[in-house]
Amino acid sequence: MSAPSKTDSAKRPVRLLRNLNAKIASIPMVATALVVFIGCTTWTVVHSFTSSKLLPKLDFVGWEQYDRLWGTRRWLVSIENLAWYGVCSMVLTLLIGFILAALLDRKVRFENTFRTILLYPFALSFIVTGLVWQWILNPDFGVQQVVRDWGWESFTFDPLYNPDIVIFGILIAGIWQGSGLIMVIMLAGLRGIDEDIWKAARVDGIPTWKTYVVVIIPMMRPVFVTALVLIASGIVKVYDLVVAQTSGGPGIASEVPAKYVYDKMFASQNLAQGFAASTMMLVSVIIILIPWAYLEFGGKKRG
Amino acid sequence: MKTFANLLGSAALLGASMAHAGELEVTHWWTSGGEAAAVAEFAKAFDATGNTWVDGAIAGSGGTARPIIISRILGGDPMGATQLNHGRQAEELVEAGLMLDLTELADAEGWRDIVQPTSLLDSCTLDGKIYCVPVNIHSWQWIWLSHKAYADAGVDVPTNWDEFVAAAPALEAAGKIPLAMGQQPWQSNGAFGVMAIAIAGIDAWSKVTIEKDAEAAAGPEYAKVFQAAADARAFSANSKVQDWNQATNMVITGQAGGQIMGDWAQGEFQIAEQVAGVDYTCLPGLGVNEIISTGGDAFYFPKNDDPAVTEAQLKLASVMLSKEVQVAFNLKKGSLPVRGDIDLAAANDCMQKGLEILASGAILPDGNQTLSPDTQGQIEDLMVEFWNDPSYSAADAQAAYAAIIADAD
Numbered sequence: 107m108s109a110p111s112k113t114d115s116a117k118r119p120v121r122l123l124r125n126l127n128a129k130i131a132s133i134p135m136v137a138t139a140l141v142v143f144i145g146c147t148t149w150t151v152v153h154s155f156t157s158s159k160l161l162p163k164l165d166f167v168g169w170e171q172y173d174r175l176w177g178t179r180r181w182l183v184s185i186e187n188l189a190w191y192g193v194c195s196m197v198l199t200l201l202i203g204f205i206l207a208a209l210l211d212r213k214v215r216f217e218n219t220f221r222t223i224l225l226y227p228f229a230l231s232f233i234v235t236g237l238v239w240q241w242i243l244n245p246d247f248g249v250q251q252v253v254r255d256w257g258w259e260s261f262t263f264d265p266l267y268n269p270d271i272v273i274f275g276i277l278i279a280g281i282w283q284g285s286g287l288i289m290v291i292m293l294a295g296l297r298g299i300d301e302d303i304w305k306a307a308r309v310d311g312i313p314t315w316k317t318y319v320v321v322i323i324p325m326m327r328p329v330f331v332t333a334l335v336l337i338a339s340g341i342v343k344v345y346d347l348v349v350a351q352t353s354g355g356p357g358i359a360s361e362v363p364a365k366y367v368y369d370k371m372f373a374s375q376n377l378a379q380g381f382a383a384s385t386m387m388l389v390s391v392i393i394i395l396i397p398w399a400y401l402e403f404g405g406k407k408r409g
Numbered sequence: 410m411k412t413f414a415n416l417l418g419s420a421a422l423l424g425a426s427m428a429h430a431g432e433l434e435v436t437h438w439w440t441s442g443g444e445a446a447a448v449a450e451f452a453k454a455f456d457a458t459g460n461t462w463v464d465g466a467i468a469g470s471g472g473t474a475r476p477i478i479i480s481r482i483l484g485g486d487p488m489g490a491t492q493l494n495h496g497r498q499a500e501e502l503v504e505a506g507l508m509l510d511l512t513e514l515a516d517a518e519g520w521r522d523i524v525q526p527t528s529l530l531d532s533c534t535l536d537g538k539i540y541c542v543p544v545n546i547h548s549w550q551w552i553w554l555s556h557k558a559y560a561d562a563g564v565d566v567p568t569n570w571d572e573f574v575a576a577a578p579a580l581e582a583a584g585k586i587p588l589a590m591g592q593q594p595w596q597s598n599g600a601f602g603v604m605a606i607a608i609a610g611i612d613a614w615s616k617v618t619i620e621k622d623a624e625a626a627a628g629p630e631y632a633k634v635f636q637a638a639a640d641a642r643a644f645s646a647n648s649k650v651q652d653w654n655q656a657t658n659m660v661i662t663g664q665a666g667g668q669i670m671g672d673w674a675q676g677e678f679q680i681a682e683q684v685a686g687v688d689y690t691c692l693p694g695l696g697v698n699e700i701i702s703t704g705g706d707a708f709y710f711p712k713n714d715d716p717a718v719t720e721a722q723l724k725l726a727s728v729m730l731s732k733e734v735q736v737a738f739n740l741k742k743g744s745l746p747v748r749g750d751i752d753l754a755a756a757n758d759c760m761q762k763g764l765e766i767l768a769s770g771a772i773l774p775d776g777n778q779t780l781s782p783d784t785q786g787q788i789e790d791l792m793v794e795f796w797n798d799p800s801y802s803a804a805d806a807q808a809a810y811a812a813i814i815a816d817a818d
Contacts, residue, residue, distance in 0.1 A: 159783065160479070160501035174816075179809075180790045267649070269798060353651075355592055357797030358790065372476030374786030375501070 147388065154381035162377055171382035181383065184361045187273045191362070192341040195280050199337050200330070202281065203288030208318060210289070211296045221293070225286040232283065236350025239279035240266065243351075266352055269359035276344075276351055276360060283347075284340060288333050295329030296322070331402065342391055363387050431721035433489030435708075436465035436481075438474035441654040443676020447742035454734045460721045463489070470593055470652075482507055487711030489718060490725055495532045495543060495707050496777035502709075508540045509710040514723050515539045520730065525749030526703055526767075532778050533707060541707040542726045544735075545744035548701035548763065549599050549671040549775070550606060553678070554690045557663030558585050569696030570607060570637070573667060577644050580666045589656040589665035590645035590796070596653055597792040598785070600669040601638055602776055606702070607695035608634045611773065619779050623815035627807060635803035635810075641669075642796050660689065669695070675743025675759055685758035693762055701766050704775025705744065784817040 157167045175181050206224060210217050227235065242248045245264035253261040265275030299322055307317040323330075345364035348354060354361040363383060371380030433455070439448045445466075452462040465488055467474035475498065478491050482502060493499050502508055515521070515530075524530045524543060533541035552573070559566045559576065562583035567573040577587040590596060606614045613630035616622040625631065648665060650656050657677045659665035668674065675691075683689050694700050708729060710722040728734055735746040740755055745763050753764060766772070776785065791813065795806045 159781070161483075161505055178787075178790075179794065353593075355793070355797065357794045359797070368476075369786065372480065373472055374783045375479075375498075375781070376783040376786070379783070 150381050151385050151388075154378055154385045156378050158377040158381070160375040160377065167378075171378045172386075174379065175382050175386065180358050180361055181363070181366055183358050184363045184366050187360060188341070188344070188362055190273050191277055191280070191344060192338075194274070194277050195284070195341055196334070196337055198277075198281050199285050199288050200333060202285040203333065204292050204323075206285065206289040207292035207296055210293055221290065224289055227283045228286045230283065232346035233350045235279050235283045236347045239275070239282070240351045243275050243278075267356060269356050272352060272356065272360040276347055279347055279351060280340075280344065284337065288337065291329060291333050291336075292326070295326040298329075299325060338394070342387060431489075431715075431717045432461040432463050433718065433721045433725060434463040434465045435490045435492075435725075436467060436474070436478050436488045437492035437706075438467050438469065438471050439492070440466050440468050441652075441677065442680045443741065443743060444673065446680070447676065447738050450734060450737040450741055451729060454728050454731070454737075455725050458724055458728060460724060470595060472593070472595055482711050487713060489713075489722060490708050490710050492706050493541070493709055494777045495529060495703075495705050495775060496779075497781055498777065499541070499709050500535075502711075503535050503540045507712055509712050509719065509722055510538050511540060511542065511710070511723070511726055512538045514726055518727060518730065523730070523748050523750060525747065526772060528703060528772075528774060528778075529705070529707075529747055541709045542729050543705060543707045543747045544729050545705045545739055545742060546701075546703050546747060546767070547671050547673055547705040547744050548693070548703065550603050550694045550698075550701050551672055551674070551759075552603075552667050552669050552692050552695050553657065553660050553674050554667040554692070555660045555663050555665065556688055556690065558583075558660070558666045561585065561663060562666075566690050567667075567692075567696070569692065570604075571697075573695075574637075574640060576666070585663075586648045586659065586665040587644035587667070588641055589648045589650070589659040589668040590641075591653045591656045592649070592651050592797075593653070594789040594793040596656075596670075597796040598789045599671065600641065601634070601788075601792050603669050603695060604637050604641070605631070605634045606700060606773065607697040608637050610698065611700065615773070617814055618776060619774070621814055621817045623811045626814040627811035631807055631810070632803070635807045638795070638806075639803045642799065645796075646799070672743050672745075672759070672763060675757075676741065679741075679743065679757075691759040691762065693766060699766055700771040700773060701763060702773045702775045703767075704777050705747070781818055784813065787813045 153162050153164075154171055155166050155168060156163060157165055157170070210220060214220065230238075243264065243266045245251065245262075245267060250261060250263045253263070265271050265278070303321060303325075304317070307321060312320075343364055344362055345368070348360055348362050348365060352360045354365055364387070367380045367383045367387070369380075370376050370383060435451075437448060439445060448464075448466075452464060455462045467477055471494065475493065478488070478493070479502070481488060482491075487507070499508065511533075520530060520539065521527070529543040529546070530539065533539050533543060552570070554566050554573075556566055558580060562576070562579045562585060564576045564579045565572075567576050573587075580587045590600065605617070609617075609630040613625055613628070616625035617631065648656060648659065650659065653670055653674070654677050656665070656668050657670060657674045658681075660668045661678060661681045661683060672691075678685070678689055685691060708726070710726065713719055713722070729738075730748070732748065732751050735748050736751055736753065736755075739746045740753070740760075743760065745760065745767055746753065753760065756764065780788075788810070791806065791809050795801050
């Protein structure tokens with residue numbers, strides 16, 4: 107490409123017209139993004155301030171839907187559950203995924219077999235995962251019964267039937283399903299680390315675990331970021347796992363925000379209430395996302 | 410000339426009937442044994458008219474099926490006909506002009522005169538036009554008692570709620586669950602509604618449910634109801650089943666003493682070949698207030714551009730209300746017919762009790778007819794929490810309930 111003249115600014119090609127073909131080609135995509143992401147989101151937020159029932163209509167009622175939302179016990183329980191589920195699943199999935207990847211990376215035999223086995227749960231849908239774990243955790247024919255049949259009569263393990271810990275029963279299934287994928291991503295990251303770094307660390311006599319913590323993990327930062335985004339998006343939308351395992355029970359002990367949105371919009375025929383709840387979900391995502399995006403992308407350009 | 414006209418006429422008829430032979434997809438959530446047997450009666454009668462009934466059963470409960478049905482109608486993929494409950498569930502769909510107007514057919518067949526009680530048709534009416542066909546009357550106000558369970562425990566079968574409460578310890582001692590209860594929200598909500606009518610009495614109930622009087626909901630009559638519900642919660646603590654028919658099955662097999670459930674449970678007893686008064690007893694209004702509510706099922710016909718489909722829809726509407734079909738369907742379903750002019754001599758004890766109460770006029774509208782789905786949803790949320798959390802006190806629940814009623818529309 108011929109370099110534009112640096113002295114004559116009038117002859118510099120107009121920025122807008124550079125790569126014109128590519129820009130034209132991306133118009134449909136840009137339009138879709140604008141309509142779907144910006145348009146539909148705005149529509150939803152606007153309607154969350156109305157009194158829409160089964161059908162959307164524009165009679166504004168101010169903050170009424172939000173007042174009601176934050177005065178509803180079920181919503182508060184949902185938020186609390188999501189917080190527990192989110193924090194635990196974020197930490198545990200990363201931890202388990204990384205440890206499994208590190209173990210596989212130690213050049214074990216049958217690595218392919220292990221990798222397939224560990225990744226397999228990810229191939230199952232959440233509904234199937236949920237049902238499988240519902241059976242495993244069922245006190246009458248799951249883990250509890252098996253251990254009792256071994257002779258430990260007083261053994262109790264029924265997380266799905268205990269309102270205090272039911273969310274952890276769901277967490278188990280979530281981690282079982284998700285950590286395989288994180289492992290594969292981590293493994294790819296580990297494979298991307300130059301052999302020479304390992305050699306250098308060995309020459310310097312640094313213990314293996316310390317090499318991981320001090321050298322390898324900081325080098326794998328982009329991989330961790332990818333993994334975090336994947337896990338986080340899974341957390342906010344958790345719905346089918348709960349429906350398959352407990353339907354929000356016992357009582358309302360395992361309700362989650364996405365389920366609240368669905369139930370209000372379709373079962374209770376109260377669109378505005380559902381919209382208000384989904385707007386709150388969006389707001390919470392944005393609150394987390396913006397500082398992170400700023401740190402991740404904004405900082406680099408300036409630096 | 411006459412033959413030619415005949416020929417022309419029959420050709421037109423042939424053409425018309427070919428157009429008639431429309432396939433009509435009918436969605437409903439009747440999937441338990443007794444329900445499926447009943448819906449087959451509709452299908453049989455409709456197929457006999459030369460049309461085809463395409464069964465669109467949706468498994469789960471109404472709570473699962475309704476969102477699917479409604480989003481299909483809203484999404485422009487309407488079925489030929491669909492079940493919904495009497496009441497306000499389709500209110501906005503009708504207002505939006507998405508449902509077929511049945512007024513002409515209703516006038517021609519005189520529905521106003523044959524549907525009994527007329528409140529059922531009123532629920533289908535908006536601005537003087539009729540939009541749905543009521544097919545049965547279902548009442549919630551029943552408790553089903555297992556003779557076997559009480560015989561095993563060595564006590565008499567109770568004749569009212571107080572005796573039921575008194576007999577509960579004996580049942581527990583015999584290793585039975587006094588009250589079987591499915592975990593689905595609508596069951597908790599329904600059982601509470603039954604207790605409200607039976608224990609608070611009709612006046613308090615109408616004040617709360619029809620006039621939405623929050624003071625009455627917070628009053629002493631309802632305090633008794635919540636106390637009774639807290640008792641019932643303790644009785645049902647060990648029944649860990651989901652679906653209502655699984656809970657009914659516990660009563661049929663004698664594992665549980667009783668179940669508070671609408672008269673659709675009848676169909677399950679019938680399939681299990683149990684005899685009312687010998688194997689099981691039914692008490693309307695928990696044996697305290699003999700009164701039934703007249704909720705039930707109605708069929709709606711979403712508007713369609715294809716005149717052949719519209720024709721078939723009208724045919725189906727007419728078939729559903731016809732005498733023979735009403736008898737056949739309701740006997741299988743265990744529900745009461747919507748026509749006052751048919752003979753149900755074949756009905757068993759429990760249905761006869763229901764028919765007597767219906768004839769005596771001791772009837773109330775169903776909660777679905779007076780409260781919006783939104784309010785119902787809030788009450789369901791409250792009830793499901795209350796029934797499952799033994800630490801949720803009756804007084805707290807009552808306060809929350811009164812707050813919902815205060816905001817009800």
